[in-house]
Amino acid sequence: MTYSEKFKQLFMYPAHANQIDYTHTAEVVYPEHGDRVRIFVKLENFLIKDISFKAIGCPRVIAASEALCRLVNGKNINIALEINEEHIRQEMDFHDKEFKCIMAPVEALKKALSKLENE
Amino acid sequence: MTYSEKFKQLFMYPAHANQIDYTHTAEVVYPEHGDRVRIFVKLENFLIKDISFKAIGCPRVIAASEALCRLVNGKNINIALEINEEHIRQEMDFHDKEFKCIMAPVEALKKALSKLENE
Amino acid sequence: MQVYLDHAATTRVFDEVAREVIKVFTEQFGNASSLHSHGEQAKQIYESARSKIAKHINVLPEEIFFTSGGTEADNIAIIGFLRANFPEGGDLITTEIEHPAVLEVMKYLEKLGYSVTYLKPSSEGYIKASDFKKAIKKNTVLASIMWVNNETGVIQPIDEISKIAREHGIVFHSDAVQALGKLKIDATLVDMLSASGHKFYAPKGTGFLYVNKSIKIHPIMFGGGHERGLRSGTENVPGAHGMATALQIIEKNYDLWQKKMLKFREKILQTIEKIPNHHINGENTIVSHINVSFKGINGETLATALDMRGISVSTASACSSHHGSSQSYVLKAMELDEWIVTGAVRITLGYDNEEEEIDYFNQVLLEEVERLRKLQE
Amino acid sequence: MQVYLDHAATTRVFDEVAREVIKVFTEQFGNASSLHSHGEQAKQIYESARSKIAKHINVLPEEIFFTSGGTEADNIAIIGFLRANFPEGGDLITTEIEHPAVLEVMKYLEKLGYSVTYLKPSSEGYIKASDFKKAIKKNTVLASIMWVNNETGVIQPIDEISKIAREHGIVFHSDAVQALGKLKIDATLVDMLSASGHKFYAPKGTGFLYVNKSIKIHPIMFGGGHERGLRSGTENVPGAHGMATALQIIEKNYDLWQKKMLKFREKILQTIEKIPNHHINGENTIVSHINVSFKGINGETLATALDMRGISVSTASACSSHHGSSQSYVLKAMELDEWIVTGAVRITLGYDNEEEEIDYFNQVLLEEVERLRKLQE
Numbered sequence: 001m002t003y004s005e006k007f008k009q010l011f012m013y014p015a016h017a018n019q020i021d022y023t024h025t026a027e028v029v030y031p032e033h034g035d036r037v038r039i040f041v042k043l044e045n046f047l048i049k050d051i052s053f054k055a056i057g058c059p060r061v062i063a064a065s066e067a068l069c070r071l072v073n074g075k076n077i078n079i080a081l082e083i084n085e086e087h088i089r090q091e092m093d094f095h096d097k098e099f100k101c102i103m104a105p106v107e108a109l110k111k112a113l114s115k116l117e118n119e
Numbered sequence: 120m121t122y123s124e125k126f127k128q129l130f131m132y133p134a135h136a137n138q139i140d141y142t143h144t145a146e147v148v149y150p151e152h153g154d155r156v157r158i159f160v161k162l163e164n165f166l167i168k169d170i171s172f173k174a175i176g177c178p179r180v181i182a183a184s185e186a187l188c189r190l191v192n193g194k195n196i197n198i199a200l201e202i203n204e205e206h207i208r209q210e211m212d213f214h215d216k217e218f219k220c221i222m223a224p225v226e227a228l229k230k231a232l233s234k235l236e237n238e
Numbered sequence: 239m240q241v242y243l244d245h246a247a248t249t250r251v252f253d254e255v256a257r258e259v260i261k262v263f264t265e266q267f268g269n270a271s272s273l274h275s276h277g278e279q280a281k282q283i284y285e286s287a288r289s290k291i292a293k294h295i296n297v298l299p300e301e302i303f304f305t306s307g308g309t310e311a312d313n314i315a316i317i318g319f320l321r322a323n324f325p326e327g328g329d330l331i332t333t334e335i336e337h338p339a340v341l342e343v344m345k346y347l348e349k350l351g352y353s354v355t356y357l358k359p360s361s362e363g364y365i366k367a368s369d370f371k372k373a374i375k376k377n378t379v380l381a382s383i384m385w386v387n388n389e390t391g392v393i394q395p396i397d398e399i400s401k402i403a404r405e406h407g408i409v410f411h412s413d414a415v416q417a418l419g420k421l422k423i424d425a426t427l428v429d430m431l432s433a434s435g436h437k438f439y440a441p442k443g444t445g446f447l448y449v450n451k452s453i454k455i456h457p458i459m460f461g462g463g464h465e466r467g468l469r470s471g472t473e474n475v476p477g478a479h480g481m482a483t484a485l486q487i488i489e490k491n492y493d494l495w496q497k498k499m500l501k502f503r504e505k506i507l508q509t510i511e512k513i514p515n516h517h518i519n520g521e522n523t524i525v526s527h528i529n530v531s532f533k534g535i536n537g538e539t540l541a542t543a544l545d546m547r548g549i550s551v552s553t554a555s556a557c558s559s560h561h562g563s564s565q566s567y568v569l570k571a572m573e574l575d576e577w578i579v580t581g582a583v584r585i586t587l588g589y590d591n592e593e594e595e596i597d598y599f600n601q602v603l604l605e606e607v608e609r610l611r612k613l614q615e
Numbered sequence: 616m617q618v619y620l621d622h623a624a625t626t627r628v629f630d631e632v633a634r635e636v637i638k639v640f641t642e643q644f645g646n647a648s649s650l651h652s653h654g655e656q657a658k659q660i661y662e663s664a665r666s667k668i669a670k671h672i673n674v675l676p677e678e679i680f681f682t683s684g685g686t687e688a689d690n691i692a693i694i695g696f697l698r699a700n701f702p703e704g705g706d707l708i709t710t711e712i713e714h715p716a717v718l719e720v721m722k723y724l725e726k727l728g729y730s731v732t733y734l735k736p737s738s739e740g741y742i743k744a745s746d747f748k749k750a751i752k753k754n755t756v757l758a759s760i761m762w763v764n765n766e767t768g769v770i771q772p773i774d775e776i777s778k779i780a781r782e783h784g785i786v787f788h789s790d791a792v793q794a795l796g797k798l799k800i801d802a803t804l805v806d807m808l809s810a811s812g813h814k815f816y817a818p819k820g821t822g823f824l825y826v827n828k829s830i831k832i833h834p835i836m837f838g839g840g841h842e843r844g845l846r847s848g849t850e851n852v853p854g855a856h857g858m859a860t861a862l863q864i865i866e867k868n869y870d871l872w873q874k875k876m877l878k879f880r881e882k883i884l885q886t887i888e889k890i891p892n893h894h895i896n897g898e899n900t901i902v903s904h905i906n907v908s909f910k911g912i913n914g915e916t917l918a919t920a921l922d923m924r925g926i927s928v929s930t931a932s933a934c935s936s937h938h939g940s941s942q943s944y945v946l947k948a949m950e951l952d953e954w955i956v957t958g959a960v961r962i963t964l965g966y967d968n969e970e971e972e973i974d975y976f977n978q979v980l981l982e983e984v985e986r987l988r989k990l991q992e
């Protein structure tokens with residue numbers, strides 16, 4: 001499979017796979033694919049001050065995790081919660097619609113923030 | 120099919136396809152092969168003083184006709200009558216036993232000389 | 239001088255095609271099904287070849303399936319179509335003048351219980367569309383009629399037959415092995431079409447089958463599911479690229495080369511006209527093809543004499559066993575005289591022939607016909 | 616640096632082979648079935664290739680049949696043998712770890728009414744001869760067991776199985792696609808053997824089938840009756856010559872190259888030993904083959920990371936659809952842990968690899984495994 005230069009940058013040089021002081025976290029697992037993503041968020045006044053991920057799985061899930069982090073870091077959570085498949089695909093420059101697991105990090109982020117909504 | 124240099128010489132440069140004053144002649148036809156050979160012999164005291172052929176048919180029948188003429192020209196008819204398949208093959212340097220029509224000229228010679236025996 | 243005039247048997251790979259194939263052998267050598275970049279590079283070349291070939295015959299890339307040659311394309315088309323759609327039987331229409339790659343498939347199918355109608359050609363080597371129409375039965379499910387015959391070079395009325403086949407809902411396959419690269423082919427006239435690379439200056443062991451996307455077809459060989467399941471086996475990337483390259487070269491030079499062929503053809507025909515008692519076998523042929531008989535001269539004998547003088551032509555009447563001379567079933571089906579059938583030689587021009595080669599051929603032809611006729615006088 | 620370590624998928628055509636093939640493309644380009652000298656020259660090269668290949672595997676030239684690849688050879692062997700000898704049915708023995716070119720044929724035959732016994736490998740990837748013996752039934756007519764497995768590289772006990780098959784009068788076919796050129800093969804151990812040229816540095820679209828002369832076999836494709844009726848289609852002379860040339864080059868350099876491979880293998884294994892939590896998949900493999908899993912790293916992910924650094928290896932666990940990750944049926948049959956199956960990458964050395972390539976690979980492997988594991992911590 002050929003990947004774009006953007007994809008390659010995300011997959012090979014993820015900047016958000018670090019450890020951060022987080023306020024919220026959640027994990028999503030796609031068991032049939034062996035994909036597992038945990039998102040850590042440091043929230044301050046509905047602002048995503050910092051974000052990071054842990055990922056195990058296919059190249060797409062790793063690249064998508066980094067893509068999400070880049071998209072939402074420093075943003076208001078309202079913007080973060082509007083991230084959809086198309087945004088992720090654009091950021092990854094990856095357009096094969098067959099692969100759904102690129103949504104695992106988005107789901108994890110929503111799950112993490114859903115706790116906030118319940119607070 | 121690859122043919123030997125000897126075969127090529129016989130087929131391309133037959134020296135005995137000329138017209139001669141003959142004393143005996145006979146024709147043999149292999150109808151299923153479309154081969155037809157006539158042998159002309161000029162006999163003098165049981166000596167083949169001259170011999171020639173006419174041939175229509177496959178390359179092998181033409182080469183064999185010339186081979187026979189070369190083998191028996193100037194020879195005693197006893198020698199001529201002993202010519203067999205092996206002699207012809209050697210003279211032609213052609214060793215594929217599948218092809219029987221190389222015996223057509225030999226048969227024609229024998230037929231021509233058989234008239235002599237009956238005389 | 240060595241003169242090759244047997245381009246209907248096979249062609250010399252174009253130098254440029256050879257260079258391109260070598261590049262793929264050693265640079266884009268990956269397996270087109272591999273996910274890594276070596277595989278991707280190969281896949282790109284492979285799919286680009288598919289697109290170019292599709293365009294050449296006016297169909298879609300996904301309608302092209304690569305095969306190992308014309309024989310395999312014919313087999314997949316006919317057997318694969320019947321397995322997928324009419325496994326229980328049916329009537330097939332073909333001709334008496336097909337290549338064995340179709341005829342032997344038909345014989346196999348007859349053993350399996352299919353019925354086959356064989357159309358007879360005219361004495362000019364032509365299948366009449368009206369005969370095709372008459373042959374249609376209620377249970378006719380497939381027709382296989384070649385685009386150009388390999389012995390006579392006669393172009394068959396594919397457009398007329400196509401119309402009738404469509405009116406009757408009969409799927410129409412055409413063996414275009416002798417047509418590709420020699421005629422401008424619009425494959426949308428038919429539902430399936432076979433081609434073979436080595437007939438158009440590409441490497442041996444290559445070919446393709448066009449299958450209209452509306453046609454369901456099964457494989458005849460099983461494995462990794464390549465070519466969307468129709469033809470398993472590691473993709474022959476250099477071969478496909480070789481075919482596409484050759485067809486592009488032909489497209490680019492087509493008009494020029496056709497003119498050249500026509501000129502050479504005229505020169506040869508003028509020479510033949512000088513020789514009494516000959517017969518040209520087949521009318522309305524492709525430009526590169528001349529099939530001719532000289533009375534009293536066995537075709538094999540003339541071909542051998544020419545060969546010994548450096549010229550390769552072919553004959554369908556070689557004697558191959560003690561069972562007698564094997565004769566061309568194509569010329570026999572045309573009901574030509576015995577001397578024509580046994581005397582036929584096939585002269586097929588190629589884009590790589592030179593004028594001096596043609597001149598040499600003409601001279602030798604005159605000499606050898608005269609010489610061989612003298613052997614009988 | 617570009618490093619190709621996927622030689623089990625396909626190989627780069629040797630430069631010398633490429634040059635030889637080109638020569639045939641443009642000089643001995645005749646049709647091997649033509650009677651003229653262009654044809655004769657081609658035929659000589661073709662038959663000489665057949666002899667060399669026959670000698671390489673210790674059989675007779677007339678026992679070698681050229682095909683378009685390994686897939687076709689497997690199909691002809693199995694289907695052709697059954698059509699000729701047991702058209703009514705019978706029991707077949709094969710393994711769970713065969714290539715699809717055998718497994719899919721078996722599935723097809725099951726639909727036709729044959730019964731098939733699939734032998735399970737040990738967790739080391741090995742088919743036990745004793746299991747083969749136990750599987751034999753009264754109506755067992757054919758066994759098809761590969762010489763070397765394409766995923767693990769494990770060498771199967773062909774000699775032991777051969778003995779048992781002979782004792783029971785069972786015809787024995789072996790898919791030796793991954794063995795040719797890598798092991799010294801004595802094909803007389805089996806009755807039929809398949810090979811594929813592009814796996815041993817010859818062009819794609821080439822292959823051959825050995826059939827012991829005592830075995831009756833039918834074609835699966837019909838046409839001009841080439842290859843003594845078993846495989847119709849214009850002879851791929853350059854392809855056959857390419858295969859013979861490649862095998863001769865390998866014969867000449869065999870000992871030297873095996874030593875080189877062994878050294879490279881040791882270097883890679885030493886690197887792998889430095890990495891905790893790995894598993895080598897398969898024991899008693901050919902020298903060029905290493906299949907390994909690293910805990911916590913998806914095989915596709917590691918292969919992709921290596922690819923992005925210029926290194927081509929392969930994995931059998933790529934996710935190819937929304938239906939979930941497809942896993943290697945070979946490793947699953949070996950009943951290895953889930954992480955091993957999804958983590959496996961296949962590293963296959965070639966005779967054309969250089970030491971600096973191996974050193975680069977080792978360094979990158981260490982770095983990428985560490986990096987990818989860190990993503991999880």
Ligand SMILES: Cc1ncc(COP(=O)(O)O)c(C=O)c1O
Nearest residue numbers: 307308309337388415434848849
């Ligand atoms: C009309 C026709 N069909 C089919 C074939 C078979 O093609 P191939 O020999 O490439 O398989 C040929 C040539 O041999 C042919 O001339």
Ligand SMILES: Cc1ncc(COP(=O)(O)O)c(C=O)c1O
Nearest residue numbers: 471472684685686714765792811
């Ligand atoms: C063991 C085995 N058998 C058969 C094949 C099929 O060979 P080919 O793709 O050349 O038809 C392969 C390779 O793909 C293989 O590895």
Ligand code: FES
Nearest residue numbers: 033058099101934
């Ligand atoms: S593993 Fe299936 S797409 Fe990620």
Ligand code: FES
Nearest residue numbers: 152177218220557
């Ligand atoms: S024609 Fe049959 S061998 Fe002379």
